[in-house]
Amino acid sequence: MTHARVIRQTLDVDLPLPPGITALAGPPGAGKTLLLEVIAGFAPADAGRILIDDAIVFDAESRVNLPARRRRCAYIPARDSLFPHMTVRQNLMFAAAHWARLERHKRVGEMLERFELSDAVEKLPDHIPPARRLRAEIARALMTEPRALLIDDRGPDESLLRALPTAFNGAILLVTADLDLCYTAAAHLALLEDGRVVQRGAARDTIEHPESLEAARLLGIANLFPATISALDPGRNQSRLECDSFVLITPYLKGHLKGDRVCVAIRAEDVRVHSGELEAGVNFIPSSLPRATERPRAVRLEFAAGITAELPRESFERQKDNRSWQVEFPPAALRVF
Amino acid sequence: MPLNYGPLWLTLRVAGIATAGALLPGLWLAYLLATRARKPLFAILALLLATPVVILASLLLRPGFHWSAGAAAGALAALPLIALGLRTPLETLDRAYGNPARSLGISEFRIFCRVMLPLGWRPVLAASAIAFARVFAEWTIVASL
Numbered sequence: 001m002t003h004a005r006v007i008r009q010t011l012d013v014d015l016p017l018p019p020g021i022t023a024l025a026g027p028p029g030a031g032k033t034l035l036l037e038v039i040a041g042f043a044p045a046d047a048g049r050i051l052i053d054d055a056i057v058f059d060a061e062s063r064v065n066l067p068a069r070r071r072r073c074a075y076i077p078a079r080d081s082l083f084p085h086m087t088v089r090q091n092l093m094f095a096a097a098h099w100a101r102l103e104r105h106k107r108v109g110e111m112l113e114r115f116e117l118s119d120a121v122e123k124l125p126d127h128i129p130p131a132r133r134l135r136a137e138i139a140r141a142l143m144t145e146p147r148a149l150l151i152d153d154r155g156p157d158e159s160l161l162r163a164l165p166t167a168f169n170g171a172i173l174l175v176t177a178d179l180d181l182c183y184t185a186a187a188h189l190a191l192l193e194d195g196r197v198v199q200r201g202a203a204r205d206t207i208e209h210p211e212s213l214e215a216a217r218l219l220g221i222a223n224l225f226p227a228t229i230s231a232l233d234p235g236r237n238q239s240r241l242e243c244d245s246f247v248l249i250t251p252y253l254k255g256h257l258k259g260d261r262v263c264v265a266i267r268a269e270d271v272r273v274h275s276g277e278l279e280a281g282v283n284f285i286p287s288s289l290p291r292a293t294e295r296p297r298a299v300r301l302e303f304a305a306g307i308t309a310e311l312p313r314e315s316f317e318r319q320k321d322n323r324s325w326q327v328e329f330p331p332a333a334l335r336v337f
Numbered sequence: 338m339p340l341n342y343g344p345l346w347l348t349l350r351v352a353g354i355a356t357a358g359a360l361l362p363g364l365w366l367a368y369l370l371a372t373r374a375r376k377p378l379f380a381i382l383a384l385l386l387a388t389p390v391v392i393l394a395s396l397l398l399r400p401g402f403h404w405s406a407g408a409a410a411g412a413l414a415a416l417p418l419i420a421l422g423l424r425t426p427l428e429t430l431d432r433a434y435g436n437p438a439r440s441l442g443i444s445e446f447r448i449f450c451r452v453m454l455p456l457g458w459r460p461v462l463a464a465s466a467i468a469f470a471r472v473f474a475e476w477t478i479v480a481s482l
Contacts, residue, residue, distance in 0.1 A: 042436050068439040075440035083434055085455045094451065095441045137437075144441045 001054055002148050002171035006038050007047040011195040017148065017171035021161060023182040023203060024175045026192035026218060032175045033078065035192070036150045039173070040075040041068035053147035053170060074141035078152040078175075080133050082125040088112070088136045089121040095143040107143065114167055115139040131157055142168055153177065161185035179219065183207050191218045213263045213337045222268040222308040227336075229253065229260045241336070245305045246285045250334045263337045270333035271309035273301060276324025283329040292316070303327055351404055352473035355411025356419075356465055363419030363468075364461065368449055370420065371427035372435065379421075386417035411476065415468035422464035423457070430457050 002017040011031045015022075024032050037043040039050055041057065044065075050058040052073050057066045068075075082091050092108045099107060112118050115135045120128045125136070134154050141149060149168055153175040162185055164172060176182060182189050182203045189207065190200035191214075199206055199215040210216040216224060231240035232252065239253045241264060248264060256262065276286060287303040294300075299316040301309045307327050311319070370379055393410055430453055438448045454461070 037436075040436070040440050042439075068436065069442050069444070071440070072442065073440060075437055077433075077437055079433060081434055081437035083438075083452055083456070095443070097447075098442070141441065146440075150440075 001051055003049075003051045004035070004039050005048040006035065006045045006050065007060075008038065008043075008045045011035060011038065011045075013192070013195065013197055015190055015197060015200065017173055018188060019169055019171055020165050020187035021172045021174055021185060022188040022190060023186035024173060024190050024192055025177060025179065025182060026198075030192045031195040032192055033152055034195075036075065036152055036173065036175065039148070040073050040150055041066065041071050042075070055147070072144070072147045074144060074146035074149050076134070076137050076141060076149070076151045076154065078154060080125060080130070080137070082133055082137055082140070084125050087122050087124055088117055088128070091125070091136065092140050092143050095140045098144075111139045111143060115163075131160075135160060138164070146170065148173070151175065156181075158185055179207055191215050193218060210265065210335065211337070213265070216263075216265040216335065216337065221265045222310075223264075223266045223271065223306070225264045225306070227262055227264050229256055229258055229262060232256065232258055239336075248329055248334065249282050250331050250336055253336055256336075265335045265337065266329055266333050268300065268308045268310040269298075270330065271307065272328040272330065273309050273311060273315075273319060274326050274328060275319065275322045276326050278326065280326065281328065283331060283334075284326050285329070286324065286326045289325050292320075347404060348473055348476045351408045351411055351476050352469050354405075354408040355415050355472045356469040358408065358412035359415035359419055359468060360461075360465060363416050363464070364423065364454075365449075366416070366420035367423035367427050367464075368453060370424045371431050372445070382417040382420050385413070386421060407476065411472035414475065415472050418468040418471055419464045422467060423460055426457055426460035427453060 004013060004015045004017065006013045011034055013035055024035070026032055034043060038045050045058060045060065047060040048058070049056065049060070052071055056064055057071045057073070058064060082088070083094065086094060089108060089112070092111060093104060096104045096108055112121055115138065117132065117136055117139060120132060120136070125133050128136070134156055138151070138160070147170050149170065149172045151172065151174045155178070156174070158181060161181065174186065186203040188201065189203040191198040191206065193214055198218060199211050207219060210219050210221065213224065225243045227241040227243045227248065229239060230242045233239070234252050237252045239250045239256070241248045241250060241262065243264065250264070274284070285307070287305060287307060289301055289303055291302040292299055293302070298310045298312055301311060303309065303325065309327060366378065366382065369375060393414055434452050434456065435448055438452055
């Protein structure tokens with residue numbers, strides 16, 4: 001088991017790290033790099049306990065604090081750390097110095113092949129592209145047979161992340177801002193804000209079902225509206241929420257009372273857009289469209305009252321001549337915190 | 338009139354030997370400062386740097402001293418220049434390459450010899466040149482004591 005319970009001035013984190021990739025996402029200054037440095041042993045913690053593969057490497061209570069070189073926790077920083085005066089092969093050989101000569105050559109060869117670096121072995125790091133440098137760094141880190149792998153924000157590609165769990169079966173903590181990549185390649189996701197874990201769990205589940213306003217904000221949900229519960233009807237499985245400039249109907253909100261202040265969230269891509277002439281249905285809100293911004297695959301529509309919708313280009317092309325607009329918030333897509 | 342090169346050679350010899358003698362301990366002290374941030378060590382070196390060579394020399398040397406004793410005094414003067422001058426470049430290198438290397442289980446000595454020295458030779462050269470210049474310039478004062 002790998003587990004980090006870390007407390008220091010700007011950090012209060014309790015994070016289990018199961019085998020496989022755990023992505024760590026959060027805004028700049030949330031403490032992602034600091035957390036990695038504390039786990040690796042480069043920054044001190046005031047309290048807590050860090051276990052790497054069942055071995056205690058830090059325990060404030062019993063004053064255990066192993067130095068970084070004895071934690072067996074390979075750290076790949078946000079900037080290139082391949083030694084620039086050594087070729088890719090020399091970098092790997094340097095990390096594999098504890099193996100006997102023949103074994104070292106064999107392992108380095110295998111690792112270079114596994115990470116598709118065979119054609120770059122005699123090149124200096126400056127002469128290969130950044131994506132391959134990251135591959136070489138990971139290969140070098142794995143030469144030491146670490147118990148955990150910490151990768152700071154380096155923008156790894158999807159194929160590398162898919163290959164990584166087969167090459168290394170320990171815990172991998174990966175800092176990234178790319179939620180699409182988390183969804184595709186990470187097994188777990190932790191959202192960090194102001195040094196605290198806002199939400200953690202299976203990556204897909206966390207991205208699809210934020211549990212708090214902070215998590216929704218970190219996941220980039222564009223529509224967040226403060227609201228007051230004005231009616232609760234368990235019989236009809238309905239709740240009525242009054243936002244600043246419109247009223248929404250959602251499924252019945254268990255555990256809430258009439259008059260509670262809540263926050264309603266809906267993703268921009270879940271908001272439906274209709275012509276103003278269409279007959280209004282549940283959660284149809286007439287609105288004006290002051291701004292539309294073109295994106296590579298979609299068009300972002302910014303309506304009045306802070307409502308944002310995202311439409312595929314073809315769909316926007318069909319509707320762009322609407323004289324008036326109404327947006328629809330499908331009740332099933334609404335999340336209430 | 339024939340030129341007297343004797344004092345020049347003597348000064349070059351003293352400055353060269355003093356710099357060479359201060360280089361290795363200075364490098365190791367700089368590495369310690371860069372990697373472990375030892376405040377007392379920094380304070381001692383800063384104090385040594387602030388002390389004029391005349392004072393150092395008058396503490397260490399007696400009238401009619403041998404030039405090698407002067408070189409030893411020069412090494413003491415060069416030491417803080419090398420250690421403090423190299424601290425920042427080595428700190429930068431340590432953050433970039435030292436920490437990842439440490440996480441791979443590599444010993445401090447190997448990191449120092451195989452990573453820091455090959456990557457930091459330019460600052461080492463610059464700090465040595467400044468130390469050499471200081472000893473070279475101030476040897477005259479020491480010699481005149």
